[in-house]
Amino acid sequence: MVDEKISHKDIIDKIRPELDKAIGFLEKELQKIRTERATPSLVENIEVDCFGKKFPLKQLATISVSQSREIVIQPWDKSYSEEIVKSLEKNTSIGAAPVVDKNVIRIRLPSLSEEFRKDLIHFASEKQEIVKKTIRRWRDEAWREIQDAEREGKISEDDKFKGKDELQELIDECHEKVEKMIENKKKEIES
Numbered sequence: 551m552v553d554e555k556i557s558h559k560d561i562i563d564k565i566r567p568e569l570d571k572a573i574g575f576l577e578k579e580l581q582k583i584r585t586e587r588a589t590p591s592l593v594e595n596i597e598v599d600c601f602g603k604k605f606p607l608k609q610l611a612t613i614s615v616s617q618s619r620e621i622v623i624q625p626w627d628k629s630y631s632e633e634i635v636k637s638l639e640k641n642t643s644i645g646a647a648p649v650v651d652k653n654v655i656r657i658r659l660p661s662l663s664e665e666f667r668k669d670l671i672h673f674a675s676e677k678q679e680i681v682k683k684t685i686r687r688w689r690d691e692a693w694r695e696i697q698d699a700e701r702e703g704k705i706s707e708d709d710k711f712k713g714k715d716e717l718q719e720l721i722d723e724c725h726e727k728v729e730k731m732i733e734n735k736k737k738e739i740e741s
Contacts, residue, residue: 556704558713561695562720565688569724572684576731579677583670584644585738588615588659592644593623598637600630607634611655623648623655631655662739670739678732682725689721 581591594608607613611625611634623638625631634655638648648655662670693714700710 554704556699558696558699558705558709558716561692561699562713562717565692566720568688569685569720572681572688573724573727573731575684576677576681576728580674580731580735583674583735583739584659584662585670585735586619586659586662586741587738588617588619588621588657590615590621593621593638593641593657596637596641598630598633600633607637610634616656619659621657621659623657624653625655628653667739671736674732674735674739678728681728685721685724685728689717692717 581589582595584592590608590613594613595606597604598607598610600610607623610627610630611623614622614624616622623634625634631650635648635650638644638655638657644657644659646657646659648657696705696710696713696717699705700707705713
């Protein structure tokens with residue numbers, strides 16, 4: 551039986567969706583980090599205990615921004631208000647207490663202190679490191695697979711080195727995206 555030939559491109563293509571997921575994860579995590587500007591993404595995924603189950607806030611209320619630093623939450627049912635407020639008070643990443651104003655809940659974000667800015671930048675850097683480790687893990691796995699394929703005669707030595715170069719190119723692209731995202735978030739936090 552003849553070993554079936556494969557392409558180094560197939561091996562690299564297998565990890566692309568995983569790399570995209572890692573970058574998507576970072577994007578979502580960075581959206582949760584507050585800056586001077588209020589955005590619904592700061593609170594929309596906070597879990598609220600309602601009816602004995604946990605729901606993301608966005609499933610229980612309309613979330614909007616009324617001013618550059620004020621988030622307005624309008625529960626779809628008044629009975630959700632108390633639990634929403636409890637969940638918001640537990641969440642320390644917002645840096646502000648919710649205030650009930652008739653049928654809406656308002657969160658007025660204070661200016662960021664220098665210490666809080668540093669904490670937010672540190673948090674962003676931690677998320678960046680998690681994503682970098684994930685990218686490295688997928689790179690190592692693909693490279694190992696390319697080397698194994700060459701040892702088993704499924705790809706040529708030339709293809710192995712082409713694969714190494716193409717893999718590194720893809721990894722460099724991912725690192726560049728990650729760096730740009732972190733750089734932009736740091737600028738947002740600092741301004």
